[in-house]
Amino acid sequence: xxxxxxxxxxxxxxxxxxxxxENEKYQVDDAGNGxxxxxxxxxxxxxxxxxxxxxPDMDGMEVLEHVKETSNVPVIMISGNSTQNEVAxxxxxxxxxxxxxxxxLNRLLVAVRNALDKQRLSTENKALKKAVTxxxxxxGVSAPMMEVRDMIEKVAPTGARVLxxxxxxxxxxxxxxxxxxxxxxxxxxFIEVNCAAIPAELIESQLFGHEKGSFTSAIKQKKxxxxxxxxxxxxxxxxxxxxxxxxxxVLRALQENKIVRVGGxxxxxxxxRIIAATNKDLRKMIDENTFREDLYHRLSxxxxxxxxxxxxxxxxxxxxxxxxxxxxxxxxxxxxxxTDEAMEELKQYQxxxxxxxxxxxxxxxxxxxxxxxxxxxxIHFGNPLK
Numbered sequence: 001x002x003x004x005x006x007x008x009x010x011x012x013x014x015x016x017x018x019x020x021x022e023n024e025k026y027q028v029d030d031a032g033n034g035x036x037x038x039x040x041x042x043x044x045x046x047x048x049x050x051x052x053x054x055x056p057d058m059d060g061m062e063v064l065e066h067v068k069e070t071s072n073v074p075v076i077m078i079s080g081n082s083t084q085n086e087v088a089x090x091x092x093x094x095x096x097x098x099x100x101x102x103x104x105l106n107r108l109l110v111a112v113r114n115a116l117d118k119q120r121l122s123t124e125n126k127a128l129k130k131a132v133t134x135x136x137x138x139x140g141v142s143a144p145m146m147e148v149r150d151m152i153e154k155v156a157p158t159g160a161r162v163l164x165x166x167x168x169x170x171x172x173x174x175x176x177x178x179x180x181x182x183x184x185x186x187x188x189x190f191i192e193v194n195c196a197a198i199p200a201e202l203i204e205s206q207l208f209g210h211e212k213g214s215f216t217s218a219i220k221q222k223k224x225x226x227x228x229x230x231x232x233x234x235x236x237x238x239x240x241x242x243x244x245x246x247x248x249x250v251l252r253a254l255q256e257n258k259i260v261r262v263g264g265x266x267x268x269x270x271x272x273r274i275i276a277a278t279n280k281d282l283r284k285m286i287d288e289n290t291f292r293e294d295l296y297h298r299l300s301x302x303x304x305x306x307x308x309x310x311x312x313x314x315x316x317x318x319x320x321x322x323x324x325x326x327x328x329x330x331x332x333x334x335x336x337x338x339t340d341e342a343m344e345e346l347k348q349y350q351x352x353x354x355x356x357x358x359x360x361x362x363x364x365x366x367x368x369x370x371x372x373x374x375x376x377x378x379i380h381f382g383n384p385l386k
Contacts, residue, residue, distance in 0.1 A: 002026050038066050048073065076098070148307070194237045208224040209223045233275060244291075309354045309358060
């Protein structure tokens with residue numbers, strides 16, 4: 001049940017508002033002055049607040065400012081003699097809505113419902129963001145992984161460009177997402193581009209967008225990933241597979257913070273943080289003239305190397321536990337357990353496919369084995385490359 005706080009120095013007004021809202025099945029508290037109200041907000045979470053403006057000692061505008069300093073709860077201001085300047089000032093300070101006294105019943109209830117919908121969506125978004133963050137959380141306490149975590153914590157807030165290196169399946173994307181989540185851009189978009197999955201003739205359109213009619217299938221204008229990531233992070237995965245022509249345009253975008261759509265002439269300002277990743281030896285590619293050295297130096301302000309699973313085998317039990325919990329939950333079944341011998345058997349493999357391979361094998365074992373997974377199960381059903 002939604003809880004609403006009424007703040008008004010006039011007891012009759014508080015009583016009328018309380019009766020209206022309780023009739024709508026809301027939980028209602030009330031306060032006769034600003035200081036009492038702020039103490040109640042500190043002690044209790046509210047889904048919406050109705051606040052009078054004209055009050056002695058501390059007026060509603062001061063209450064609004066204090067509430068917004070510590071909370072995102074929507075505040076609906078109420079006043080009998082409000083000026084346009086007061087209304088504008090209240091909205092500027094974060095008021096959700098403004099209602100005149102005496103309040104129209106329908107207008108009041110619509111404002112309250114809208115405020116509660118906003119608060120509900122905000123709560124759901126926070127929960128979703130938390131769930132996504134947990135899903136993308138890096139698992140591991142081995143020395144190599146602690147080094148990676150330490151680097152992420154140091155680098156993420158700086159906004160510096162980062163090049164992530166490592167074999168396929170080591171979790172380079174998770175590192176990129178952690179860098180984004182811990183940065184000042186975390187509320188901006190995180191746009192991922194798999195450079196290896198996009199044909200060379202389409203990569204420029206994907207990154208920079210195109211104008212209508214710029215090529216045969218360009219039936220309408222399209223924004224590219226640089227524009228879509230504006231204010232956030234652009235993750236260029238498998239950067240080593242990008243064509244030299246696209247590399248030249250990416251380099252220009254990084255130098256000037258501007259892009260030009262394919263078939264266009266207008267320069268468009270972009271503000272993005274670039275994080276790149278590769279499983280290739282870019283220095284060797286530079287020697288072979290297949291990767292631009294100037295782009296390499298632009299991308300590799302910071303280099304984070306993600307170790308292969310064979311160098312962090314102490315993390316295997318934690319990874320297995322994490323995978324088992326998620327897989328079992330998605331399948332709607334009880335979470336099986338691995339015997340100590342089964343875990344030791346998993347530690348013996350070389351894991352050429354790294355974490356991705358481990359996840360696939362754990363999923364296979366959960367599906368095909370019983371509630372206890374043994375060493376024999378791992379040998380029989382795992383069948384990884386030793």
